[in-house]
Amino acid sequence: MAFGKRKNDDQGAETSTGSHAAAEVPATDDGDLDGPFDIEDFDDAETALVGRHDLGAVLIPENEAAELAVEVNQQGVPTMAWMVTSNGRYNVTAYAAPKAGGLWREVVTEVADSLRKEGAEVAIQDGPWGREVVGHMTNGPEPVVMRFVGVDGYRWMVRGAAVGSPENAEAIARDLRSALSDTVVRRGDTPQPVRNMLPLQLSESLVARLRARAEQMMAEQARQAGQQLAPPSPAEPAARRSEQGTAMQQLRTITGG
Structure with a gap:
């Protein structure tokens, strides 16, 4: 676990998803989840590497029950890293954000609208960090549940996504929240346009x-x-x-x- 943690207390107060509000379902309680963390939260940055996969902009906790799978483009550049478990799969990505925060508040509505356009039944759920977007897709070969969780940090926003079958939806959601709670973001000082995905790099x-x-x-x-x-x-x-x-x-x- 991390040293020098700070809690993100401003996430739970969000109550609106904009003019295109989705259906709401009851909140979930995953206990006291302190992270995700900034690399600056550590007195020694090397400590952040212990027990975590170094993916460049994000350090995600290792999971004995999961396999790390990395997607690459035609040039061989890594584009996405998934943790694959018996419950489904999840990933964690980081984006450049304004110092004032609040980017996830905007993204929630956009994600919900995008899922609806793909034919999903969308619900908004209150989670440990605020709003989570849940999409139930039934127009494919097999029904799938997708969940998106976002957390605002200092000049970054981290987003987690989980995909699983309806019967495993809650289990993979717990896997994702557990990963987010111990994820470390390495934003860096380089100026980045807001919403730019921070680069994925493999050590x-x-x-x-x-x-x-x-x-x-x-x-x-x-x-x-x-x-x-x-x-x-x-x-x-x-x-x-x-x-x-x-x-x-x-x-x-x-x-x-």
Whole structure:
């Protein structure tokens, strides 16, 4: 846990989501959740790295019940990091915000409107830090519940998103809130336009861990594929090249390398 914590006491007072208010549901109680924190809350910044994944602008707590999965674009640049659990998946991202705060107050309404346009049934729920946006999507192959939680800090806003099935919606919401409560934001001093997503960067140690895990997964997949393959045929070399290409694509997806 963090040292030199400060509470975000101004989040719970928000009671309005603007002119397009969504349906409201009762508040939830996840106990005393102090974070997220600013890196400046630590006397020693290195302390913030203990027990957390270093993703550049955000340090999110490790979770023994979750796997870290990183999305990359066509250039191999990391764009999103998900924590995948048996309950679903969640992520935490940070954005540049005004010193006065209040950005999440604006974003709540925009997120709710966007979900409605996608056909979701939207509700606003009072959570530990204020308003949370919950969208129930039933127009896809399987019903999905999405939850968005935001917290305003000094010159930053952190947003958490959770996705899960209806039966696991509350469990993945708890996973997300637990992660947010111990997340550290590394805003930096560089001027950023308001609402700019702060860059996602993987530390060298994290990349090495992800590569090792990816190689282990590929070795296991190759072993399983070898058990299922028939005796070699003339087409076998091409099949191997195809499998190797797929594996390398998976490696790039996981590590950004």
